[in-house]
Amino acid sequence: MEVLDKQRLRQILKQRRLAKSPHEITVKSEKMMCVLMQSSFFKTAKTIGAYFSILNEVETHLLIEACLNQHKLIALPKIQNTTMEFFKINSMKDLKKGTFNILEPQGLEKVENFDIMIIPMLGFNLDKYRIGYGKGYYDHYLKSHDCLKIGLAFDDQQIDFKTETHDISLDYIITENRIIGM
Numbered sequence: 001m002e003v004l005d006k007q008r009l010r011q012i013l014k015q016r017r018l019a020k021s022p023h024e025i026t027v028k029s030e031k032m033m034c035v036l037m038q039s040s041f042f043k044t045a046k047t048i049g050a051y052f053s054i055l056n057e058v059e060t061h062l063l064i065e066a067c068l069n070q071h072k073l074i075a076l077p078k079i080q081n082t083t084m085e086f087f088k089i090n091s092m093k094d095l096k097k098g099t100f101n102i103l104e105p106q107g108l109e110k111v112e113n114f115d116i117m118i119i120p121m122l123g124f125n126l127d128k129y130r131i132g133y134g135k136g137y138y139d140h141y142l143k144s145h146d147c148l149k150i151g152l153a154f155d156d157q158q159i160d161f162k163t164e165t166h167d168i169s170l171d172y173i174i175t176e177n178r179i180i181g182m
Contacts, residue, residue, distance in 0.1 A: 029059035
């Protein structure tokens with residue numbers, strides 16, 4: 001079987017994700033959020049890094065709002081020049097469109113230490129490696145930050161691929177039907 005390069009895999013995975021209906025995304029995302037929020041690692045976490053979902057990604061707004069309602073410190077990424085840093089938000093009103101037209105925090109309170117980091121992905125394998133968007137922001141960030149790394153993905157984002165030396169393995173991947181890593 002031919003092993004496709006990551007660029008080609010990204011194209012395939014983006015098309016697969018964009019083919020999902022809004023209803024399917026919402027139903028499956030809600031299922032994943034319930035599993036995540038009922039986990040012991042989420043219940044005990046005080047500081048959570050997350051992302052604001054775009055383009056048919058697993059919806060994260062429920063997670064962000066739950067963190068705010070439970071008085072957990074929640075921080076989202078902001079791209080500054082070539083680096084990614086996380087900043088605390090106090091409400092959804094703290095978010096404005098930024099780099100790549102993604103909602104980013106506007107506050108100045110940088111957060112460095114997390115109990116949990118929720119990580120976006122286009123694809124994943126059973127060894128808990130992910131295919132991101134190809135810019136390397138998360139791999140670079142996670143090399144110097146120790147926390148529980150959790151990916152959220154739809155089951156059909158599982159795909160075989162060759163990992164590279166800079167790739168970072170996640171601790172768990174939560175899909176609509178399973179938790180990989182438990």
